[in-house]
Amino acid sequence: MEFLRPATWDEALAAKAEHPDALPIAGGTDVMVEINFDATRPDVLLDLTRIDELADWSPDGERLRIGAGVTYSRLIADLADRLPGLAMASRTVGSPQIRNRGTIAGNLGSASPAGDAHPPLLADDAVVEAHSTRGVRHIPITEFYTGVKRNALAKDELIAAVLTPPADGPQQFAKIGTRNAMVISVTAFGLALHPGTGTVGAAFGSAAPTPRRATHAEEFLAAELSATGRWDSRAELDPATVTRFGALVAEAASPIDDVRGTADYRTHALSVMARRTLVWAWTDYRRKRVRTCA
Amino acid sequence: MKCTVNGRPQEIDDVWEGESLLYALRERMGLPGSKNACEQGECGSCTVYLDGTPVCACLVAAGQAQDRDVVTVEGLADEDELHPVQQAFLDAGAVQCGFCTPGLLVATHDLLERQPQPSDPEIREALAGNLCRCTGYEKILDAVRQAATAKAEQ
Numbered sequence: 001m002e003f004l005r006p007a008t009w010d011e012a013l014a015a016k017a018e019h020p021d022a023l024p025i026a027g028g029t030d031v032m033v034e035i036n037f038d039a040t041r042p043d044v045l046l047d048l049t050r051i052d053e054l055a056d057w058s059p060d061g062e063r064l065r066i067g068a069g070v071t072y073s074r075l076i077a078d079l080a081d082r083l084p085g086l087a088m089a090s091r092t093v094g095s096p097q098i099r100n101r102g103t104i105a106g107n108l109g110s111a112s113p114a115g116d117a118h119p120p121l122l123a124d125d126a127v128v129e130a131h132s133t134r135g136v137r138h139i140p141i142t143e144f145y146t147g148v149k150r151n152a153l154a155k156d157e158l159i160a161a162v163l164t165p166p167a168d169g170p171q172q173f174a175k176i177g178t179r180n181a182m183v184i185s186v187t188a189f190g191l192a193l194h195p196g197t198g199t200v201g202a203a204f205g206s207a208a209p210t211p212r213r214a215t216h217a218e219e220f221l222a223a224e225l226s227a228t229g230r231w232d233s234r235a236e237l238d239p240a241t242v243t244r245f246g247a248l249v250a251e252a253a254s255p256i257d258d259v260r261g262t263a264d265y266r267t268h269a270l271s272v273m274a275r276r277t278l279v280w281a282w283t284d285y286r287r288k289r290v291r292t293c294a
Numbered sequence: 295m296k297c298t299v300n301g302r303p304q305e306i307d308d309v310w311e312g313e314s315l316l317y318a319l320r321e322r323m324g325l326p327g328s329k330n331a332c333e334q335g336e337c338g339s340c341t342v343y344l345d346g347t348p349v350c351a352c353l354v355a356a357g358q359a360q361d362r363d364v365v366t367v368e369g370l371a372d373e374d375e376l377h378p379v380q381q382a383f384l385d386a387g388a389v390q391c392g393f394c395t396p397g398l399l400v401a402t403h404d405l406l407e408r409q410p411q412p413s414d415p416e417i418r419e420a421l422a423g424n425l426c427r428c429t430g431y432e433k434i435l436d437a438v439r440q441a442a443t444a445k446a447e448q
């Protein structure tokens with residue numbers, strides 16, 4: 001086995017072009033489990049942890065650019081105010097030791113339907129910035145997940161960063177698992193309200209072959225909030241709206257039965273999480289007005 | 295493969311760089327303090343500092359530790375005096391079979407560096423990645439509280 005340790009991003013891209021089958025390793029929290037259990041024996045490992053610039057984030061025009069090496073711990077420490085949904089999801093990942101190593105890009109690389117970063121990234125309309133020696137490609141997050149544990153990266157591409165706008169409204173994340181620490185989600189749900197554009201982001205994990213947006217639910221809620229003038233009035237939500245939103249989120253799912261839960265349970269849990277997070281987010285939105293007026 | 299472990303330079307040959315740092319520490323450097331119980335990041339018994347950050351050594355590729363600074367449980371004590379965190383675990387009866395202890399010691403050491411007087415929820419959160427099958431967590435919580443007090447009195 002070869003172990004490549006590029007010191008710069010250009011070297012990493014050149015190495016990936018030369019060895020398209022090289023397996024990138026960042027935090028190793030997915031890759032090493034596979035190697036330890038002999039599930040994979042890559043001929044070439046490509047270590048990305050020496051490239052300092054990857055571990056940084058920075059503002060990038062209207063968006064934030066989160067480098068591929070940014071860990072969950074770093075994201076929670078630095079960006080909880082600007083990316084509350086992603087930070088909430090990050091707090092539920094593994095344990096402190098896992099969050100100290102695991103990266104958002106690694107979550108994208110694995111593209112597990114249960115990855116916790118996916119629902120907030122979908123709800124935020126994030127963009128994956130992929131690089132290769134051929135150039136730069138911006139992949140909209142909705143086009144990134146192509147199948148169970150498969151993504152849209154070409155063999156010679158590496159994730160350089162994720163681009164996501166900072167929150168312009170309340171965000172929420174909820175996850176159902178079997179215990180508090182170290183749970184792979186049974187289902188997870190992320191919600192982002194965007195008052196600026198009058199749109200809604202709603203997405204779930206572990207309830208379809210890929211993480212997925214609940215498009216009908218998003219459109220329904222955005223239309224309802226506009227038609228009733230609630231983006232401006234911030235009036236209490238109609239309970240029927242909340243119920244319908246939950247039902248539409250559940251309808252978007254196509255879950256399976258597995259050891260972590262049945263399909264029926266997942267669908268039910270999703271509608272409950274969607275309703276709850278909507279109420280929390282709306283309460284937050286109403287409270288913010290009080291604060292700005294005062 | 296070269297790195298620093300507990301302040302001493304280490305150089306080992308014949309490492310398969312895809313093997314875990316845990317394996318390299320235990321089997322190649324003669325440092326069996328960090329324990330191997332799950333090899334999948336679930337139990338925390340292999341917790342070590344990597345460049346000052348607590349991580350599961352079983353999930354770090356040996357090749358990733360090249361030129362890095364590693365501190366294991368063996369590096370916590372002074373010459374012949376236990377670290378207050380170690381003493382507190384003994385005094386509180388938080389050690390039974392001891393398998394989980396090295397990882398808990400490193401995780402507790404880190405917690406008290408960041409937060410010298412942690413609340414109970416902070417302790418639980420900091421140790422959420424460390425499993426113990428024997429003692430029950432009450433004694434472990436006691437030990438962390440005692441360690442915090444002992445460190446404050448130093």
Ligand SMILES: Cc1cc2nc3c(=O)[nH]c(=O)nc-3n(C[C@H](O)[C@H](O)[C@H](O)COP(=O)(O)OP(=O)(O)OC[C@H]3O[C@@H](n4cnc5c(N)ncnc54)[C@H](O)[C@@H]3O)c2cc1C
Nearest residue numbers: 026027028029030031093094103106107109115116159335
């Ligand atoms: C005990 C434990 C608990 C966990 N709990 C959770 C949880 O609660 N929620 C959750 O979502 N996940 C969880 N995970 C899974 C894992 O921690 C996450 O998926 C994490 O985000 C992976 O990041 P990493 O940096 O460690 O990735 P790595 O293991 O280094 O890599 C993962 C994949 O991404 C690829 N990759 C990494 N970086 C790049 C890049 N820049 N460009 C292209 N490809 C890249 C790798 O080749 C590999 O295929 C857990 C894992 C463990 C061991």
Ligand code: FES
Nearest residue numbers: 332333335338352
């Ligand atoms: S052996 Fe590393 S976490 Fe269990």
Ligand code: FES
Nearest residue numbers: 391394426427428
């Ligand atoms: S003392 Fe035996 S596992 Fe903790």
